[in-house]
Amino acid sequence: MTQSYAFYVYGSYLFAGLVTIAVTLWTWLDDRARRRELKALEASGIRRRSARTTTPDAKVKP
Numbered sequence: 001m002t003q004s005y006a007f008y009v010y011g012s013y014l015f016a017g018l019v020t021i022a023v024t025l026w027t028w029l030d031d032r033a034r035r036r037e038l039k040a041l042e043a044s045g046i047r048r049r050s051a052r053t054t055t056p057d058a059k060v061k062p
Helices: 002-043
Strands: none
Touching: none
């Protein structure tokens, strides 16, 4: 009886492994693409909001 479930069990592990590899690869490739986009934007003069510096005479709203 254990032999009849082996195909199902091994198939499930194989499927889960393939999905895990696919999601990992997709995340890694997407990260590389976003980093390239950021470099291109920064090279064209566009900066991140977090990189802005405030001037000493900037008014702070209460």
